[in-house]
Amino acid sequence: MTRIISSLAEVTDQYDAAYVDLWGCVHNGIIAHQDAVEALRAFRAAGKVVVLVTNSPRPRANVEPQLREFQVPEDCWDTIATSGDSARSAMFQGAVGQKVWFVGQPHEAAFFEPLNLLDQPLNVQTVPLEEAEGIVCCGPENPEADPAEYRAQFLYAKQKGLKLLCANPDIVVDRGETREWCAGALAALYTEMGGESLYFGKPHPPIYDLAARRLMATGLAPANPRILAIGDGIRTDILGALGDDIDSLFITGGLAAKETKTTHQPDENALNAFIENEKITPTYAIGQLR
Template sequence: MTRIISALSEVSANYDALFVDLWGCLHNGVHALPEAVAALQAYRRAGGVVILVTNSPRPRAGVEDQIRTQFGVPDDCWDAVATSGDSARVAMFTGVIGTKVWFMGDAERDAGFFDVPALLDDPLTIERVPLDEAEGIACCGPFDALADPDVNRPEFLLAKTRGLKLLCANPDIVVDRGEVREWCAGALARLYTEMGGESLYFGKPHPPIYDLARRRLAALGHEIPDRSILAIGDGIHTDVAGAMGEDLDSLFITGGLAATDTRTTGQPDPRALEDFLAREQRMPTFSMGHLR
């Protein structure tokens, strides 16, 4: 049974590091959430380390710039960032989907995805080509975030027939940008898999991004055991499932993607939360309405 708490400070002294989700937890796609910022600032003042672990397909530098300038997240509430985009880029530049790729996403916003990762000594040369010339698909997201993923069926049928692998740089299915729900790359990868194609995932809940987050901790000079790390986020299939798979304690933020299912108004309704977790077959260590 998950324990409903009212503030991070109730349990934070038991953990030396936090792996914190961004969208729906620290910001809502429009602006930073003040109570979440304050909670992380207080945690860091007490000596804790905060790694922001996000399923953004952007490289780390792009995410850092975005949360500072676009969302107003202050630097003093986090120590480092691990993105699914960085994990996926490393895989792409080592050839997991070939060297000629068809790109799905926002060409301007996701341009940094094709920057060579600094940690690779001998990266391959990646060429963006039309689908009928591609050896694989690099998917950062839909061309239209509001369009049903089914609009991609014709292209996916061709790709599946040709045996192309789809590299998914963001396993999230949806995000809420303010009051508007948008589709993410994970929805496209799910569709491609359902159609018989092969999708490769590099963000939460899959292991590569947690390995990257631990490397971010080590680069800061911290060797922290898993029992002293708390994963925080609003995705039951990403943040909570990933934490369970990595044997990490988790704090489920119910007022994000699952707000309706958990009847969260300030705090989740205990019975609705229990029913929701039973349906999803997930069990976070702790739950609360919003990070504070």
């Protein structure tokens, strides 16, 4: 049974660290949620560690300036693990070949910058689809357009037997009041069409391995830390926490606000119905991180 709590402080003493989702939890793609910032500050003040675990296709170094742009202060987190870094590691080890067709926006070109974690990274080149050995997908070129627009290109890629590396398993995000498609929607379409998609963000294991390494690298956590995963994605944040065998706090006022009838807090009956339908049970739930 999921316990509805009124604040993170209610359960802080039970954990050493938190894996905290960004979009829909700490900010809305435009500006920080101030209550979430204060909650994380208090969590750290209690001697706990905050690892921002995000399905952003960006490298960690490119997420930090974005956080400043959204007014998420540096004193509310300790380190960052991105699905982009996890996917980049696989790409530079040859997961989808050396010549790749890139699906994404121009500002995501940093995905192809050299990765210092590897001794001998593959020299990956972006090429037209007709010359590609694989696909690297950071998201649709137009996030508001129907992913089905890629169907013809994906059919050709599937027939060539190309694998698709998905840098962000999220299906959608809400940028303010606007819902946008993510790389996960394209990967799901490619899989549905019979292609093979490779995932590296939540809820898949590689990003949790990266998050654990980043947590230990802070030097602030015990050898076997008690970890709480926090996020608004039932099939990413919460499912991933279950797979990693850690507790979770479901932010119901994000992607599932309508289904859980969340205003300040979720409606208990609506929340239980949503959980039953999804067959994924969080440890705790709260309307917004505070």
